[in-house]
Amino acid sequence: MSVHKLENAERRGAAGMGEPLGFRPLYRQVKAVFVQRLLDGVWPPGTGLPSEGQLAAEIGVSQGTVRKALDELAAENLLVRRQGRGTFVAEHDERRILFQFFKLVPDDGVARFPDSSVLEVATAPAAADEQAALGLPPGDSVIRVRRVRSLDGAPLVLETVSLPQRIFAGLEAGPVPNNLYGLYSARYGVTVANARERLKAVVLDAEQAGLLAVATATPALLIDRIALSLDGSPVERRLSLCLTGEAHYLSDLR
Amino acid sequence: MSVHKLENAERRGAAGMGEPLGFRPLYRQVKAVFVQRLLDGVWPPGTGLPSEGQLAAEIGVSQGTVRKALDELAAENLLVRRQGRGTFVAEHDERRILFQFFKLVPDDGVARFPDSSVLEVATAPAAADEQAALGLPPGDSVIRVRRVRSLDGAPLVLETVSLPQRIFAGLEAGPVPNNLYGLYSARYGVTVANARERLKAVVLDAEQAGLLAVATATPALLIDRIALSLDGSPVERRLSLCLTGEAHYLSDLR
DNA sequence: AAGTGGTCTAGACCACATT
């Protein structure tokens, strides 16, 4: 059962052969074991993990090695560690989304979770750009959600979400909650781990401007987001048109 | 000389008094010592640091504690660690800037360092927004550099850099290199450690459009960057108007 | 061969939260 034995074998083999890049440290293999448990739903969001000592004994490595694996997962926002309490699986609550995924901030205030008003939910064959973004085979369908998100009643973002129907079958039937990532997690067991955003400046056409209650040709920030699952596969494509008259996109370069 | 003694004293004092948040781990104090050496120019960019063992012996802590301090500094891109070679002070070469500070990438390619054509260098009293951004006292002056940056001969960014004259005195006299952060470091001993960018979508006025060789009212990405020094104080304000017709701003959400 | 950072272990003790 212990990963330890596998590891030592792996290491000895690599050392004997001298393959230049065939080395994976023990704590990364332990980390992979933990990621697999997250993927398999063994530790669903909100769960408290066993203590470091228990995990170390179970797997057959030292507590320090378990610690290093858990530390990396916490750095990736997949786990939350709290001194004195324990280690927990991160949830997609509003706090986390605001911190990790929502970069649009009012100029004068602090980030808040916007309201959502759904315009349309539909299923259709994936367009070329959706196929490419989501890595779909030709012919696959997507579920599209179009909605306007507002802050204090003022429209701020016009959003089009594209989802692989293969993964999210049935989503188009029910109501669409404000917090989509929470739904992916709770109903489909899909954890959004990180995302890549591409930003451009555009001007709104008549229809878009109408939905956002501004003049045609108003400039807007176009965000093309691809959200990636725990295993690195794309699970959502989201196009957002954001009004930046009284808000901005915040990017911290470290 | 050893920090160790100071530390233990600090720890005992805190334990005795029971101040709730008065605890600073040893490795953070060691880290602060290293940051101070970077600030003081004891270890200029490119320098190779003494080995972990030497540093541990000098300061009077264990090698593991030194290691944890160095690891944090490497994670902040202030140091570069290379197995078998040593630990080095990070330099502001084009590779680092491209990786850490330059987020505008061509839609079809990979990020490249753009050419630069200076329009104007001038000194003037700081405007209200510059005062606020740079934390300047009223009456202080700034040096302004205005330039167009191009990729393959095509204008891409119209940039206005504002610098505290107090820090960068004399900069307006000499030539302005393409890589400004390298100049700050080499000539003024100022290390840009990180930055905060605020993005908005705007449309270009006639003058801006002319300088970028596009039509008036073309949409552009406005980036308002404040660059922070090692000690967290603002040292540069940079406004960039970016054409996003064939390029985009890349933001990775992790 | 020697020197560097990287990994792994084992054990002691500290800070924090809960019971």
Added chain:
DNA sequence: ATGTGGTCTAGACCACTTG
């Protein structure tokens, strides 16, 4: 008082680079 994560130490060994 107990259990958790967080820090610190000491030592062994591994992987990588350079002479």
